[in-house]
Amino acid sequence: xxxxxxxIDYQDAVITLRGVxxxxxxxxxxxxxxxxxxxxxxxxxxxxSGTGKSVLIKLIAGLLKPDNGTIDVLGISVNDLRDHDLMxxxxxxxxSFQNSALYDSMTVRENLEFPLIRNKRNLTRTEINKEVExxxxxxxxxxxxxxxPSELSGGQRKRIGIARTLILRPDIMMYDEPTAGLDPITCxxxxxxxxxxxxxxxxxxxxxxHDLACARSVGDRIVMLLDGKFERQGSFKEIFETNDxxxxxxxxxxxxx
Amino acid sequence: xxxxxxxxxxxxxxIHRFLLRFWRELVTPPYEFKEIIRQCFxxxxxxLPLISVTGFIVGFVFTKQSRPSLEEFGATSWLPSLISIAIxxxxxxxxxxxxxxxxxxxxxxxxxxxxxxxxxxxxxxxxGTNPFKFLIVSRIIATTISxxxxxxxxxxxxxxxxxxxxASKDDLSFLSFFTQVFxxxxxxxxxxxxxxxxxxxxxxxxxSCYCGYxxxxxxxxxxxxxxxxxxxxxxxxxxxxxxxxxxxxxIN
Amino acid sequence: xxxxxxxxxVIVGLFVFIGLAILIAGIFILGSQQKKFTKTFExxxxxxxxxxxKVGSNVWFSGVKVGIIKNIHFKxxxxxxxxxxxxxxxxxxxxxxxxxxxxxxxxxGNKIIVISxxxxxxxxxxxxxxxxxxxxxxxxxxxxxLQLNNQNLAKITTxxxxxxxxxxxxxxxxxxxLTDTALVSSLQQSLRSISQVMASxxxxxxxxxxxxxxxxxxxxxVHDLAxxxxxxxxxxxSAAQLQGVxxxxxxxxxxxxxxxxxxNNKDNAIGTLINDPTVGNELREVVRxxxxxxxKLDQNxxxxxxxxxxxxxxxxxxxxxxxxxxxxxxxxxx
Numbered sequence: 021x022x023x024x025x026x027x028i029d030y031q032d033a034v035i036t037l038r039g040v041x042x043x044x045x046x047x048x049x050x051x052x053x054x055x056x057x058x059x060x061x062x063x064x065x066x067x068x069s070g071t072g073k074s075v076l077i078k079l080i081a082g083l084l085k086p087d088n089g090t091i092d093v094l095g096i097s098v099n100d101l102r103d104h105d106l107m108x109x110x111x112x113x114x115x116s117f118q119n120s121a122l123y124d125s126m127t128v129r130e131n132l133e134f135p136l137i138r139n140k141r142n143l144t145r146t147e148i149n150k151e152v153e154x155x156x157x158x159x160x161x162x163x164x165x166x167x168x169p170s171e172l173s174g175g176q177r178k179r180i181g182i183a184r185t186l187i188l189r190p191d192i193m194m195y196d197e198p199t200a201g202l203d204p205i206t207c208x209x210x211x212x213x214x215x216x217x218x219x220x221x222x223x224x225x226x227x228x229x230h231d232l233a234c235a236r237s238v239g240d241r242i243v244m245l246l247d248g249k250f251e252r253q254g255s256f257k258e259i260f261e262t263n264d265x266x267x268x269x270x271x272x273x274x275x276x277x
Numbered sequence: 278x279x280x281x282x283x284x285x286x287x288x289x290x291x292i293h294r295f296l297l298r299f300w301r302e303l304v305t306p307p308y309e310f311k312e313i314i315r316q317c318f319x320x321x322x323x324x325l326p327l328i329s330v331t332g333f334i335v336g337f338v339f340t341k342q343s344r345p346s347l348e349e350f351g352a353t354s355w356l357p358s359l360i361s362i363a364i365x366x367x368x369x370x371x372x373x374x375x376x377x378x379x380x381x382x383x384x385x386x387x388x389x390x391x392x393x394x395x396x397x398x399x400x401x402x403x404x405g406t407n408p409f410k411f412l413i414v415s416r417i418i419a420t421t422i423s424x425x426x427x428x429x430x431x432x433x434x435x436x437x438x439x440x441x442x443x444a445s446k447d448d449l450s451f452l453s454f455f456t457q458v459f460x461x462x463x464x465x466x467x468x469x470x471x472x473x474x475x476x477x478x479x480x481x482x483x484x485s486c487y488c489g490y491x492x493x494x495x496x497x498x499x500x501x502x503x504x505x506x507x508x509x510x511x512x513x514x515x516x517x518x519x520x521x522x523x524x525x526x527x528i529n
Numbered sequence: 530x531x532x533x534x535x536x537x538x539v540i541v542g543l544f545v546f547i548g549l550a551i552l553i554a555g556i557f558i559l560g561s562q563q564k565k566f567t568k569t570f571e572x573x574x575x576x577x578x579x580x581x582x583k584v585g586s587n588v589w590f591s592g593v594k595v596g597i598i599k600n601i602h603f604k605x606x607x608x609x610x611x612x613x614x615x616x617x618x619x620x621x622x623x624x625x626x627x628x629x630x631x632x633x634x635x636x637x638g639n640k641i642i643v644i645s646x647x648x649x650x651x652x653x654x655x656x657x658x659x660x661x662x663x664x665x666x667x668x669x670x671x672x673x674x675l676q677l678n679n680q681n682l683a684k685i686t687t688x689x690x691x692x693x694x695x696x697x698x699x700x701x702x703x704x705x706x707l708t709d710t711a712l713v714s715s716l717q718q719s720l721r722s723i724s725q726v727m728a729s730x731x732x733x734x735x736x737x738x739x740x741x742x743x744x745x746x747x748x749x750x751v752h753d754l755a756x757x758x759x760x761x762x763x764x765x766x767s768a769a770q771l772q773g774v775x776x777x778x779x780x781x782x783x784x785x786x787x788x789x790x791x792x793n794n795k796d797n798a799i800g801t802l803i804n805d806p807t808v809g810n811e812l813r814e815v816v817r818x819x820x821x822x823x824x825k826l827d828q829n830x831x832x833x834x835x836x837x838x839x840x841x842x843x844x845x846x847x848x849x850x851x852x853x854x855x856x857x858x859x860x861x862x863x
Contacts, residue, residue: 078399083399083403103407108405110402110404110405111405113403115400115403117396117399117400119395119396121396121397121399122397123400123401124392124397125388134404135405135406138404138405139404181400184400184404185404188405314538315537317541317545318541321544321545322540322541325544422545426549427548429549430551433551459555463585467552467555467556467559
């Protein structure tokens with residue numbers, strides 16, 4: 021299933037990484053990497069678990085500081101940003117976490133309201149309700165509004181997680197393993213949701229995954245993270261037309277059945 | 278051995294940084310009043326039944342058990358004084374702190390560490406909310422307020438329990454019991470009780486939050502964090518009790 | 530703010546409020562018991578030895594707590610000065626000449642200061658007054674007093690021994706009273722006659738009461754008699770006779786009084802009585818006189834009863850009592 025073509029502006033990089041390194045003790049997760057995310061693009065970062073894919077997006081969000089190199093987001097350098105400005109910048113970035121990261125102690129409605137209430141304090145109650153209902157409608161889960169996260173399935177939680185980030189209308193989306201732990205049918209739903217978001221909200225996205233099916237259906241461009249470096253870039257086809265055993269192994273593993 | 282020593286001091290540095298950050302976040306806006314109230318509700322109000330029952334039982338049983346030894350000297354008339362000294366000076370803050378360590382420590386430790394494990398804290402941070410302020414500062418303030426309040430309840434209910442235990446054997450009026458109770462204690466005892474309770478409350482809050490907030494990833498981390506929160510806060514409460522008793526002895 | 534949040538805020542507010550209320554109630558009860566919130570002023574006293582008195586101990590006046598010890602310090606080589614705060618409202622009852630003592634509020638209790646004494650017309654204490662202290666009622670002082678008591682008791686018993694020996698040997702009035710049997714028997718006789726007279730006088734007067742009742746009730750024979758002026762005159766003479774009898778009795782009593790006065794006479798100290806046998810003889814005379822006079826009184830009373838005018842009344846009364854007795858007998862049989 022190939023995805024529909026979207027408008028990508030290759031002149032406008034919303035995220036730029038230059039010479040970024042990050043290590044945890046002896047574990048060198050990123051070794052002097054460069055990366056660009058262009059406006060309107062869905063960039064898939066493929067890699068095996070534990071290769072530091074999540075570290076990449078945490079660096080971009082300023083949750084972690086790089087050991088070396090510069091990270092620019094929307095033209096602002098994240099490295100030496102003050103807390104307050106970093107907070108503001110983050111509002112332009114939406115995060116979908118691997119485990120959805122819904123607040124367990126709140127209902128779906130409260131989860132969705134949370135970023136709104138805390139960041140846009142001048143909104144009225146009706147405006148908030150309307151936003152919540154709209155965005156919930158967008159992910160197709162209007163009926164779950166008063167449920168607790170624990171009552172939802174993994175796929176539903178994922179959708180709510182995405183909805184929660186969309187409520188702030190971000191320019192950039194980060195998906196951390198959007199299909200991990202979900203059955204194949206639900207995976208397809210999530211993939212189409214990611215594409216839908218790209219179309220409707222005009223977002224530029226980084227999707228981190230090890231799921232090739234997902235990568236193929238959502239990715240405009242794919243990079244492979246191997247041993248702390250981005251080894252290959254290009255479309256899905258271009259990536260796997262290679263004799264590199266490490267890339268082959270990845271491909272074989274995913275389509276072994 | 279060297280590694281252990283190093284990790285011990287690293288831990289110490291982390292705690293130091295944690296506390297410094299707490300004070301910094303405490304005084305800088307925005308202030309999370311609503312969340313503080315919510316946490317007072319979760320931590321204080323929801324612990325009230327358990328802690329009240331414990332306080333009553335402590336007062337009742339302590340009186341009952343003290344009676345025979347005083348009876349030997351024919352000094353049962355001293356029971357109200359004994360109860361009042363025991364409860365106000367020692368038992369009320371200590372019992373409250375220990376019960377709260379168990380209940381609040383495990384609750385906060387598990388809650389925060391599971392939020393940490395499931396990336397809820399990260400999610401909060403990237404959605405424009407300072408999780409330290411929202412989660413940690415509000416909880417530590419809530420325990421620092423709630424535990425003294427709970428201590429007052431325990432003192433009141435414990436004295437009531439002591440009275441009921443006394444009244445079941447002696448014909449002692451409520452008024453004369455309370456007159457005797459307040460004859461034995463002084464202002465310094467009351468202030469010491471408040472001071473102790475505030476210190477214990479802060480300790481329990483800070484320890485539980487620290488253990489939960491910096492828990493290791495994975496579901497195992499949740500259990501470890503909850504356990505560490507309870508053990509560490511109980512241990513620290515005892516250490517602080519010893520120090521406070523020494524300080525009070527010097528002051529008086 | 531949502532509804533749930535509102536409710537939570539209210540509950541938390543209530544929770545904190547009640548908790549603080551408990552604390553504040555504690556502070557106020559403590560305050561009222563330690564008298565921190567009542568108006569007070571300071572007075573001082575000093576003791577050579579305060580026996581472990583502590584700052585914060587109570588001050589009692591008439592067993593009521595009126596203040597606390599505020600400060601204890603050495604004044605000079607012999608004295609320890611104690612500063613007390615006294616409630617203003619109790620101060621008006623404490624006089625300037627009141628005395629302080631050390632005491633304790635129980636057998637092994639805390640040391641306290643007890644204020645006592647003070648005269649009615651002395652003024653009340655004022656701020657910064659100094660009260661004198663008295664030595665505490667300690668064990669030593671108590672033993673000293675006891676010793677003195679013992680010595681006095683010993684002296685008294687020696688005196689008693691002296692007196693009782695005199696009595697046994699029949700010296701003095703009391704002695705001869707105890708040893709002279711003749712005197713005793715005549716004394717007994719006279720006492721018996723007196724009681725006889727008294728009995729007769731008793732019946733006579735009670736009869737008289739009855740008679741006057743009847744007179745007032747305007748019926749019966751006696752009423753008729755009373756309304757008749759002739760009878761009334763003779764009645765008056767008999768009443769005069771009765772008066773004479775009572776006058777004699779009166780005189781007798783005066784005699785008796787005089788005699789006993791002589792016994793009580795303070796000039797005749799008990800020592801002289803004991804050593805003067807003539808007084809004993811006089812007493813014997815008095816008793817004999819008493820005997821004869823009471824015999825005369827007896828005769829008088831009998832004469833009164835047999836007086837013709839009153840005889841009828843007495844007879845009637847006898848009948849009535851008989852009747853009443855018979856009635857009572859009947860009632861009891863039935």
